Amino acid sequence: MDVKQQKLNKEYQIYVQRKMPKSNLLRDCILAFLVGGIICTIGQAVNNLGKSYFNLNTEEASAFTAIVMIFIGALLTGLGVYDDIGKYGGAGSVVPITGFANSIVSPAMEFKKEGYVFGVGSKLFSIAGPVLVYGISASVLVGLIYFFLK
Amino acid sequence: MAKHRLGGQTVKLENPPCILSRATIVGKKEGQGPLGEYFDVVLEDDLWGEKTWEKAECRMYQEAAKMAITRAGKQPQDINYLFGGDLLNQIITANFAARTLGIPFFGLYGACSTLTESMSLGAMLISAGYADLVLCVTSSHFCTAERQYRFPLEMGTQRPPTAQWTVTGAGAFLLSNDMKPPYITHITTGKVIDYGITDTNNMGAAMAPAAAATIKAHFEDTQQGPDAYDLIVTGDLGWFGRELTIDLLKKEGYDISDRFIDCGCEIYSKDQDVHAGGSGCGCSAVVFGAYILRKMEEGVYKRILLLSTGALLSTTSCQQGESIPGIAHAITIDMDRG
Amino acid sequence: MEYLKAFLVGGLICVIGQILIDKTRLTPARILVCFVTAGVILTAIGVYEPIVKFGGAGATVPLPGFGYALAKGAMKGVDEMGALGAFVGGVRAAAGGITAAVVFGYLAAVLFNPRMKR
Numbered sequence: 351m352d353v354k355q356q357k358l359n360k361e362y363q364i365y366v367q368r369k370m371p372k373s374n375l376l377r378d379c380i381l382a383f384l385v386g387g388i389i390c391t392i393g394q395a396v397n398n399l400g401k402s403y404f405n406l407n408t409e410e411a412s413a414f415t416a417i418v419m420i421f422i423g424a425l426l427t428g429l430g431v432y433d434d435i436g437k438y439g440g441a442g443s444v445v446p447i448t449g450f451a452n453s454i455v456s457p458a459m460e461f462k463k464e465g466y467v468f469g470v471g472s473k474l475f476s477i478a479g480p481v482l483v484y485g486i487s488a489s490v491l492v493g494l495i496y497f498f499l500k
Numbered sequence: 501m502a503k504h505r506l507g508g509q510t511v512k513l514e515n516p517p518c519i520l521s522r523a524t525i526v527g528k529k530e531g532q533g534p535l536g537e538y539f540d541v542v543l544e545d546d547l548w549g550e551k552t553w554e555k556a557e558c559r560m561y562q563e564a565a566k567m568a569i570t571r572a573g574k575q576p577q578d579i580n581y582l583f584g585g586d587l588l589n590q591i592i593t594a595n596f597a598a599r600t601l602g603i604p605f606f607g608l609y610g611a612c613s614t615l616t617e618s619m620s621l622g623a624m625l626i627s628a629g630y631a632d633l634v635l636c637v638t639s640s641h642f643c644t645a646e647r648q649y650r651f652p653l654e655m656g657t658q659r660p661p662t663a664q665w666t667v668t669g670a671g672a673f674l675l676s677n678d679m680k681p682p683y684i685t686h687i688t689t690g691k692v693i694d695y696g697i698t699d700t701n702n703m704g705a706a707m708a709p710a711a712a713a714t715i716k717a718h719f720e721d722t723q724q725g726p727d728a729y730d731l732i733v734t735g736d737l738g739w740f741g742r743e744l745t746i747d748l749l750k751k752e753g754y755d756i757s758d759r760f761i762d763c764g765c766e767i768y769s770k771d772q773d774v775h776a777g778g779s780g781c782g783c784s785a786v787v788f789g790a791y792i793l794r795k796m797e798e799g800v801y802k803r804i805l806l807l808s809t810g811a812l813l814s815t816t817s818c819q820q821g822e823s824i825p826g827i828a829h830a831i832t833i834d835m836d837r838g
Numbered sequence: 839m840e841y842l843k844a845f846l847v848g849g850l851i852c853v854i855g856q857i858l859i860d861k862t863r864l865t866p867a868r869i870l871v872c873f874v875t876a877g878v879i880l881t882a883i884g885v886y887e888p889i890v891k892f893g894g895a896g897a898t899v900p901l902p903g904f905g906y907a908l909a910k911g912a913m914k915g916v917d918e919m920g921a922l923g924a925f926v927g928g929v930r931a932a933a934g935g936i937t938a939a940v941v942f943g944y945l946a947a948v949l950f951n952p953r954m955k956r
Contacts, residue, residue, distance in 0.1 A: 370661075373658075390845060391896075393895035393898070412898055416934055424939075424946040447900070458944070463552045477870065492912055493913060653952040654952050699863065
């Protein structure tokens with residue numbers, strides 16, 4: 351690409367950036383705060399339920415909470431409600447573990463027509479896969495560093 | 501230079517073909533929009549009783565094609581060529597529909613510019629005497645495009661303000677050498693233009709330079725300005741892309757703002773939560789077919805310039821960080837044969 | 839009080855995500871990957887533990903909490919069985935969540951069908 355064209359591109363990109371309609375950051379953040387906060391409060395209630403009702407210890411209660419929240423996220427996705435929550439909640443519905451469940455169910459459900467192995471089976475992990483890859487790898491790395499420093 | 505060429509990119513058709521008949525089919529959301537009453541068929545359900553979204557889109561394509569043929573009082577075997585395409589990989593909608601229609605077929609991919617691409621080629625074929633009847637059909641479907649280009653439907657994502665909504669719709673146009681207005685008189689074929697936009701949620705900005713360049717080339721080649729047209733119509737630049745195009749052309753010395761509409765802006769109302777407007781092969785097809793041609797018949801517009809605009813990206817190219825090339829093809833539609 | 843803390847901490851973590859989405863146009867998939875990895879790292883350097891102590895579910899329900907469980911499990915594993923624990927501990931601690939995601943995810947995908955967006 352010649353220099354003149356590059357300059358033209360640069361100018362256009364800056365111009366587009368300047369003129370582009372922007373997301374309403376304040377509104378988005380307030381909604382994310384509320385939706386994320388509510389989901390975590392529900393998580394706290396589930397956690398407390400696990401501790402008081404099922405007599406679980408802290409670790410068990412965490413696992414219990416994760417399982418229940420994932421169930422809720424998967425169910426709401428299946429019922430077609432989670433994408434509506436996501437439209438308003440933004441990161442407030444993506445970041446909690448229910449959003450992780452949404453990212454697992456939605457592609458799997460969408461690609462069911464491509465069959466149960468390459469549709470549902472592999473698409474379950476189209477987004478969750480990278481999360482597990484990076485999360486688990488990082489944890490192994492942390493464990494090993496901890497081992498050598500100890 | 502060939503006899504009927506004007507300037508670098510334009511052809512003046514020797515025997516301007518006419519748009520003999522047309523048909524439009526749209527989805528539910530489009531039917532609820534401001535142009536709802538103009539469409540021939542509005543689906544109650546975007547799946548249309550089929551098993552997959554892809555099958556539904558293919559059926560829309562086929563039905564629109566058949567409807568346009570029937571309305572002209574013709575049979576599929578009377579049609580010399582079918583030109584058309586859609587947004588899906590390997591243009592499966594058009595290919596699968598052509599399998600059923602049984603008309604000699606040229607499959608085209610120009611992203612959302614496919615409508616005027618098809619009509620350009622069809623019109624030239626008729627004008628040159630190689631065909632009597634050419635059918636041009638394009639379609640797009642929100643659900644098939646979304647899963648191919650973006651996210652699964654049930655994924656809870658937020659769409660940025662510049663994102664556009666793929667139109668569920670199919671439009672078919674039967675071109676012939678009859679003497680019945682409106683006619684296609686000029687064709688300006690666009691070049692692929694890329695100003696380095698990489699944001700896939702900002703197609704309007706990626707396509708605006710291509711639209712502006714083709715409009716400018718058309719004016720220069722025909723030695724006419726915006727005044728020669730009652731209306732200049734682009735396919736799916738959306739609200740933001742439309743603004744950019746006006747600005748880009750102002751820099752070139754053409755002010756088209758008082759006679760410039762974009763199909764993507766017209767098809768939905770602002771309260772339908774579609775952000776920057778509609779997009780897709782179906783967008784310009786259904787708005788042009790249902791609304792603009794109707795207004796031309798009613799005498800509101802006599803001469804218009806129609807451009808379908810395409811963003812030539814793929815999921816591979818954008819994941820690899822490539823910028824988004826744009827293209828726009830223009831055709832002049834005139835109630836007079838010229 | 840416990841609920842209020844969970845609400846505030848959870849909400850704030852999501853706000854960070856929202857700022858990232860609006861300002862950088864990161865896709866949700868990338869946000870999730872970043873947040874899990876950030877959770878692992880923050881736990882390793884001892885920053886996340888106090889947040890969990892304070893915020894409870896507000897810190898464990900968002901994705902960094904998943905990273906927290908992985909990292910904490912890996913370190914606990916090392917304490918119990920040495921280097922092998924680095925490989926075993928993380929996933930063991932997060933096993934409930936991972937298995938639930940696979941099983942419920944599969945069931946939901948099989949039972950339900952996607953609908954046209956409104």
